[in-house]
Amino acid sequence: MKITLTKAELRNAVAGLAKIIPSKTGIAVLGCVRFYVEGGDLKAQATDLDQTLVFTFDCAECEGQGEIIAGFPMLRELSKGAGTDTVSLEQDGxxxxxxxIVGGHAVTSTAEGMEARDWPESGAEIEVGEAKDFLNAYRRMAPFASVDETRRTLQCVYVDVSGDGERNATLVATDGKRLCCCNSLKLPVDDENGVMVPVTKFLLWNGLAEDVMLGVSKTKAGGRVCVRSGNWTYRVKAVDGMYPNWRQVVPVKDGMAHTLTFTDADAEAMAKIVPALPGKEAVGLEGCDGGxxxxxxDGDRQVRVPLTAGSAYAGTGCSVTVNRQYLLDMLRAGFRNFMFADGHSPLLSDDGKGAKHVLMPLRYDGPPRPQPAAATSAAAAQQDQAQADNATDNNTKPTATVPPAEKETQQMKQEQTTTPQQQQQEMTALERLQAAYDVAKAKVRDAQSALAEVAAAIRDAVKEERKRNDEVAAVRAGLAKLQSIKV
Incomplete structure (x- = not known):
């Protein structure tokens, strides 16, 4: 089989295939691209076992039958140069x-290939249907999904189709501290439990057009999602598990006494102001007199910056503290308001177009207040007397007095040490079971990857044995010919 491609089209294919081909892998074939002909069109395929991506060429020339498996690093280098120049690949054993073609001259070389039977199976085709606005909503929700590897069920955008009416689909993403949802979509998903679409580099790639077709297939082996757009066909394994009941954490607007509304101009200014404010994580929002x-x-240093481009506050006065990065993510997603009951209640944002955002505030009690000198001395004297009495009763030496500042530091360290245990105790049995399941599943995935590496090593060993047998057979045939010669 021989194929000829233009560098412009090869460059387009390489840009997308790079989103799923791993930079380092123990399985050599996963670092390659498979070229094959289907339905009269030349296609390039890449996979990492969880994802499969296919690019269909428009201007390729093919001669003969078969497949070509070539290394991706080589293809990336070949794609450089003038877009009208061509590249030819031909399988030779x-x-x-x-x-x-470089500067009008043909440069010929030989590269290592892979056998077609080493390529992993990609599964059956998935029927797709129109999915208007799906990709745009998916990309809007993706920043709010969890990046914690131990919370696999939250590392996705959940497609919930339990709503009423024709446009019953809602896309949801959460990391446990914030939640974002976008409803009123009509998607070709029939499963009443919906589907959890993992957050992947390819679906976030700006080279993929937003007008896509979507399909979902669920079998005993698990669910798969197919997205088709232009020359691209992308299939990915859906996240297994049960998504949390997200509807119960979305507050209702009734009873919310405070509303913060930001203008686009102030939102743009906040992208520069918020990172420059003192402190690491928290940022305060204060509403007073309509502004x-x-x-x-940061400690005793405090900076206040009023918003002057039309942002408004409605209420009797408020102060709420939030994570500054979460605030910027909310603004980038297009949300321009906060509604809440008080400084400790969830903050609800509504864009008026079917999308909502929920953010949990941070608790901030301010820097520790210094105690008067007299009170500090009296407290220290009482503590010394108590320790002396205790030492006398137990016939032990009195212990040294710990200064209040050092004592507070020790208490903070103890609290930091016991916080994960307290959080573990606060988790319900179902939550602990879900966490254990996610950890076990991650380990199973690691085991599957290790087994795949073992299988690849076995295939390489078989291939070497086959070559060795062919060489032995060739030597024996040569000896037989020599023995048949009569002098």
Whole structure:
């Protein structure tokens, strides 16, 4: 089989295939691209076992039948140069003959190839249907999904189809501290339990057009999602498990006494102001007399910046503290308001177009207040007397007095040490079971990857044994010919 491609089209294919081909892998074939002909069209395929991506060429020339499996690093280098120049690949046993047109001259070389039978199976085709606005909503929700590897069921955008009416689909993403949802979509998903679409580099790639077709297939082996757009066909394994009941954490607007509304101009300014405020994580939002003020604090240093481009506050006065990165993510997603009952209640945002955002505030009690000198001395004296009495009763030496500042530091360290245990105790049995399941599943995935590496090593060993047998057979045939010669 011989194929000829233009560098412009090869460059387009390489840009997308790079989103799923791993940079380092113990399985050699996963670092390659498979070229094959289907339905009269030349296609390039890549996979990492969980994802499969296929690019269909429009201007390729093919001669003969078969498949070509070539290394991705080589293809990336071949794609450089003038878009009108061409590249030819031809399979020659376990080698690939490469002809690269550079400056009008043909440069021929030989590269290592892979056998077609080493390529992993990609599964059956998935029927797709129209999915208007799906990709745009998916990309809007993705920043709010969890990045914690131990919470696999939250590392996705959940497609919930339990709503009423024709446009019953809602996309949801959460990391446990914030939640974002977008409803009123019509998607070709029939499963009443919906589907959890993992957050992947390819679906977030800006080279993929937003007008896509979507399909979902669920079998005993698990669910798969197919997205088709232009020359691309992308299939990915759906996340297994049960998504949390997200509807119960979305507050209702009734009873919310405070509303912060940001203008686009102030939202753009906040992208520069908020990171520059003192402090690491928290940022304060203060509403008073119809205006909004940003507050940043680091120890005794405090900075307040009023928003002057039309942002407004409605209420009797408020102060709420939130994570500054979460605030910026919310603004980038297009949300321009906060509604809440008080400084300790969830903050609800509604864009008026079917999308909502929920953010949990941070608790901030301010820097520790210094105690008067007299009170400090009296407290220290009482503590010394108590320790002396205790030592006398137990016939032991009195212990040294710990200064209040050092004692507070020790208490903070103890609290930091016991916090994970307290959090573990606060988890319900079902939550602990879900966490254990996610950890076990991650370990199973690691085991599957290790087994795949073992299988690849076995295939390499079989291939070497086959070559060795062929060489032995060739030597024996040569000896037989020599023995048949009569002098």
């Amino acid at each position: 376990d080698k690939v003959m490469v002809t690269n 909004i003020t940003l507050r940043g604090q």
